[in-house]
Amino acid sequence: MMKLSRSLFISCFLVAVIVKPGQAKEVIKISPIQEPNHFARTVKEWLAQIEQQQTPQTEVVQVTQVKANPTNKGVEVILQTSKGQQLQLVNRSTGSNFITDIPNAQLRLPSGEAFTFRSEKPIAGVSEITVTNFDANTIRVTVIGEVGIPTVELFDSPDEGLIFSVATAASTAQQPQTQPTPEQQPPESQTQPKPSTQGDEPIELVVTGEQDGYRVPDATTATKTDTPLRDIPQSIQVIPRQIIDDQKTIRLRDILQNVSGVTPGAGYQNSFDRVRIRGFTQETTFRDGIRDNFPSTDFANVERVEVLKGPASVLFGQTEPGGIINLVTKQPLSDPYYNLDLDVGNYAFYRSALDLSGPLNTDKTLLYRLNVAYENAGSFRDFISSKNIFVAPVIAWKLSKNTDLNLFLEYNNRDYKPDRGVLAIGDRPGSVPINRFFGEPSINEGTTTNYKFGYNLEHRFSQNWQLRQAFSTNIFKSDEIRVQIDELQADGRTATRDIANFGGTTNEDYRLQTDVIGNFKTGTISHKLLFGVDLNRYTEVSDGFSNGPFASIDVFNPVYFVPITRPTTPYIVQNFTDTLGFYLQDQITIADNLKLLLGGRFDTVNILQKDLVAQSSTNDNNSAFTPRVGIVYQPTPPVSLYASYAESFVPQYGRSRDNSAFVPERSKQYEVGVKGELFDGRLSATLAAYHLTKSNVLTTDPIDSNYSIQVGEQTSKGIELDIVGQLTPGWNVIATYGYTDARVTRDNDLPVGNRLQNVAENTASLWTTYELQQGNFKGLGFGLGLYYVGDRPGEIDKSLILPSYFRTDAALFYKQDNWRVGLNFKNLFDINYYLETQGRDVVYPGAPFTVIGSVSFTF
Secondary structure: OOOEOHHHHOOEEEEEEEEOOOOOOOOEEEEEOOOOEOOOOOHHHHHHHHHHHOOOOOOOEEEOEEEEEEOOOOEEEEEEOOOHHHOOOEEEEEOOEEEEEEOOEEEEOOOOOEOEEEEEEEEOOEEEEEEEEEEOOEEEEEEEEOOOOOEEEEEEEOOOEEEEEEEOHHHHOOOHHHOOOHHHOOOOOOOOOOOOOOOOOOEEEEEEEEOOOOOOOEEOOOOOOOEEHHHOOOOEEEEEHHHHHHHOOOOHHHHHHHOOOEEEOOOEOOOEOOEEEOOEEEOOEEEOOEEEOOOOOOOOOEEEEEEEEOOOHHHHOOOOOOEEEEEEEOOOOOOOEEEEEEEEEOOOEEEEEEEEEEEOOOOOOEEEEEEEEEEEEOOOOOOOOEEEEEEEEEEEEEEEOOEEEEEEEEEEEEEEOOOOEEOOOOOOOOOOOOOOOOOOOOOOEEEEEEEEEEEEEEEEOOOOEEEEEEEEEEEEEEEEEEEEEEEEOOOOOEEEEEEEEEEEEEEEEEEEEEEEEEEEEEOOEEEEEEEEEEEEEEEEEEEEEEEEEEEEEEOOOOOOOOOOOOOOOEEEEEEEEEEEEEEEEEEEEEEOOEEEEEEEEEEEEEEEEEEOOOOEEEEEEEEEEEEEEEEEEEEEOOEEEEEEEEEEEEOOOOEOOOOOEOOOEEEEEEEEEEEEEEOOOOEEEEEEEEEEEEEEEEEEOOOOOOOEEEEEEEEEEEEEEEEEEEEEOOEEEEEEEEEEEEEEEEOOOOOOOOEOOOOOOEEEEEEEEEEOOOOOOOOEEEEEEEEEEOOEEOOOOOOOEEOOEEEEEEEEEEEEOOEEEEEEEEOOOOOOOEEEEOOOOOEEEOOOOEEEEEEEEEO
16 A cells, blocks of 8 residues: 655655565665775776766666665665666765765656655664755665664666665664664654564555755756756756745745845835846846746746856846846646645735646646736835736646647736835935835826746657757736835925826737757767757837926825826837847766866847837847856765856947947856755755956946946956755755945946945845654744845945845744645844835835735645
8 A cells, every 4th residue: 555645746745655575576686785985085096987987878767756665674765667777876885874876867756846755763773764866867865874884785676666675784683682662663653664473464664755845956047958056167046935935935035035145126116026146236037948028026836946146148148247037937747736825914915826737638648737826915115005916827738758848828917006115314214214105195006917928849859869949928018107206305304206107018028949959979078068049029119208297295294195297298119129149058078077068159139219209210239249168076976166257248228429339238257166065965055256347337428428438347256155955854944145245346427446236245144944853743843034134335426325134034834734834924023124225215115024824725
């Protein structure tokens, strides 16, 4: 009998295996493990290992289930696969641990999701057995002995897969004193195997496993292929769904507080988020590797967030140099899955989300996933509220054995009150309460509607070559009118205001991306080649009225609902941007511990701008070549040393005083770092140092201040540390520290040497949760979050400083079977802090003490 919990697809599963001890099995003994392999200690041994590692590799074998059976010697762990004979084994020991790496296999459920296996105290003398995905192509089996190295034998069963037979020295010697007494029995949830007096009596062993938690071993953003993070010569951090759910984050800026080198921002008009990575503003994201100029304001269908730091134009075209943010969405599952999540908080916050998935036909060649969310929220800000509706269906169609087609659609509608925060009086904000609103409650209104639809097609020509194509259409419509502060008068309390009526804006973004991926060898050197073509058409049509004057307001005693005056000067602007890009990348494996990454891209950009009121237009062409090169050396399997160089570009709009077109901004970065795996791969760490320079920055023309010239330069250099993973079963942690020295290094207007606006030199964060693993309170968990952001220039001339802050969050939750309840406390000590400024008249405060109660059901 086998029991499989449906909650496997969320966080964990239970497997109960019953066998008859006398039952015969057809097995082939691979070899008893006597002397585990060790790392090379001499050049001769190192060269011999390289020669052994360069033998041709077979395909990556999928292990779809891990089972455990008791035996008269101890316990056997079965890696279920029909290709056990193709698995490659590398054995070693450290302390009292026996470790086997299988460098051509992956733990994947039939639905494609990764999982891990863990059994605590399965037999006397063994404290734990784990089976995990060490990286994108390697399974690691770890047997932890309580005193010495356990005895492990390996067998291959054509019917079941690869078998690890585990016994302690005590059990093989049949020493009675090592057998557990009744007082030593483990908890009921993990039943110890007992000797049987009858050959046909079933013996039950229950083991626990869980989906990969805080630590994600591989990502696609850095290379557009599934690549282990340890093999990427750039800093890349991944925030999985479990962290998002544990923290109850619903805004991108809150998710990215878990990444080093990121200064969180407040977004634009309470409608979308903006952050700064390594000192440079990021206002766009990517969705499944495709640029998303208008990201959805809901994350119901996001599986994880990948942040690649540094220039990324080589694969993604025009990007700001600080890095890119890639949202990886949830995909259909082959087994039925239903989840309902309800959240309620103070400030009239309500949110519900539904996640459904499963097959649409009996042979499971047609799968679906549907994510729906509704949010209605007030705010600590006076008169501010928002309403959000989100629907995202996905259909996965297996056209043939080698061809898969995914069709997706997203609809997002958001109604909101445009809000520009408070203002600063003097060199620090805080003169007015953080809840005070300076617009007009009866006027400030905004709405956005976003449609995304397209497809992802994948065809495998052979085991080594495949074609991928993605098409995406993004239609974004917005309509907004607002009253806003223009300037504080000399009396220090009267602020002039204006009214901005943006009317209607429609943006259409069409993108077609085609990739060919191939694996081949030149001699003993392995290559993973990627060739791609990007084609994009982007249009923007805006019509409305230019800003006009509005009634002033007393910032200390505001009076609202004054007579309405509307602007009367119309504008109609059309922008058309066509982009074509070609890129080539080669991931070269010189040896298992030495990898090289080479890439280059060429882009052409045509920008056509029309002002229909002024009856003028400009048509500009830009082109750019962006390279990337990186190297990774792994002196030991858990440690990766890397270095890289990368460039990026961003086209510039407008003309100079002599009517010349601006050339693209260019950026280049040098980065070195080390990545390490601790606690047998349960914890990973990345330490990076970088030097980033951005040139061709627009600055004021010294002859005519109405124009700009491209002589500006900005530099950012820093050190970043990211740690994420599991310290012990149930204890997860993610911690960061970032030092960012971002300054003006050349400019005609700004003071050279000044720090860039809104960029903190020091940021740090810690989020940790612990869930009780046994006892009467099993499933009860606690969370603690600590976030520090240093002071930041509110204006680049240093006339305004945003003070540093230290914020504390906390969580309390309880999980049982298919349900979870929780309380999340944000800004636990109710401190006043400020996120960012767009000048003295636009300062965004952070939220005060907030509590969110949640309940989740999985069926």
